[in-house]
Each structure stands twice: as C-alpha cells, then as structure tokens.
Amino acid sequence: MPLEGEYEPSPEKWVRDQVELFEGSGGTEGTTMRGMPVIILTTLGARSGKIRKTPLMRVEHDGRYAVVASKGGAPSHPVWYHNLVADPRAELQDGPVRQDMTARELDGAERELWWKRAVEAYPDYADYQAGTDRVIPVFVLELA
Numbered sequence: 001m002p003l004e005g006e007y008e009p010s011p012e013k014w015v016r017d018q019v020e021l022f023e024g025s026g027g028t029e030g031t032t033m034r035g036m037p038v039i040i041l042t043t044l045g046a047r048s049g050k051i052r053k054t055p056l057m058r059v060e061h062d063g064r065y066a067v068v069a070s071k072g073g074a075p076s077h078p079v080w081y082h083n084l085v086a087d088p089r090a091e092l093q094d095g096p097v098r099q100d101m102t103a104r105e106l107d108g109a110e111r112e113l114w115w116k117r118a119v120e121a122y123p124d125y126a127d128y129q130a131g132t133d134r135v136i137p138v139f140v141l142e143l144a
C-alpha cells in the first residue's frame with residue numbers, strides 16, 4: 001500500500017533535483033551518482049507526517065535491498081533515519097520499479113554482512129565510517 005501524504009521536497013537543492021529527475025523520467029534518468037546506481041527511498045516524516053523522498057546508493061542482493069544512513073560520515077544520523085525508526089513502512093524505487101517495503105535496522109553479524117555488500121556497492125561508505133565515531137546505521141528493506 002503506497003504511503004499517503006503531502007510530498008515535501010528536500011531543502012537541499014541537489015537532492016530534490018535528483019528526485020525530480022529520477023521520478024520525472026520514470027526512473028530512467030538521475031539514477032546514478034558518480035556513475036554508481038542510486039535508488040529513491042520514500043518515508044513518512046516522523047513529526048510532520050509528510051512524504052519525504054531520499055536518494056540513496058543502491059545496495060541490493062538477491063532482490064533484497066539495504067539503505068545506509070551515512071550522511072557523508074556526519075556526526076549525526078540523517079533525519080530520514082528517524083523517520084524509518086518511527087515508522088518502518090517505506091517505498092523503494094529502483095529504476096522504473098517501485099515497491100512497498102518494510103525497513104528493519106540491522107545489528108551484529110547481519111549488519112556486518114550487509115555493510116560489506118554496501119561498501120562493495122559504494123566504497124566511500126568505508127571512508128565515511130572511518131571518519132566518525134557514529135556507527136552508521138544499516139536497514140534491510142523487505143517486501144511489505
């Protein structure tokens with residue numbers, strides 16, 4: 001069941017522009033960053049209840065996805081992390097395909113497995129983690 005609410009674009013122009021290009025092209029443009037694949041994660045704002053859309057690096061394995069709350073290695077989690085913690089329902093758009101998903105934050109061995117897959121997909125994640133004491137959260141997204 002798709003999430004319902006009023007869409008509130010990101011305050012970051014480069015982010016909302018990528019969402020606009022990605023969705024406006026039906027998932028055929030704006031689907032990469034520096035040549036590496038990107039997905040769009042839709043969450044519900046934990047306070048506003050608004051629809052939030054967040055481009056993230058694509059981490060996929062056997063039809064399952066992970067999303068990494070790296071925020072470039074910043075000392076604090078991205079705000080969308082708190083949205084997923086408050087309400088794990090999400091939508092994931094990978095190219096033209098949009099799926100309703102449920103997010104589950106990982107820890108222990110399962111997180112290590114998906115962290116390895118994430119770094120394979122986007123090596124900069126390793127540098128982000130090396131640069132912060134914050135443990136960068138990883139969620140697996142499973143079909144709702």
Ligand SMILES: C[C@H](OP(=O)(O)OC[C@@H](O)[C@@H](O)[C@@H](O)Cn1c2nc(=O)[nH]c(=O)c-2cc2ccc(O)cc21)C(=O)N[C@@H](CCC(=O)N[C@@H](CCC(=O)O)C(=O)O)C(=O)O
Binds near residue numbers: 010018054070071072
């Ligand atoms: C700027 C801020 O964004 P954020 O949710 O902190 O997310 C920061 C970034 O992670 C986000 O911009 C990502 O899209 C950046 N980003 C990646 N960010 C990552 O963390 N990981 C990635 O792999 C990643 C890849 C990526 C690829 C392309 C691209 O264009 C951007 C990419 C934001 O949108 N703030 C809003 C609020 C958003 C929000 O959800 N508010 C909640 C409140 C939640 C609360 O306060 O508890 C609500 O509406 O209720 C605002 O200030 O108005």
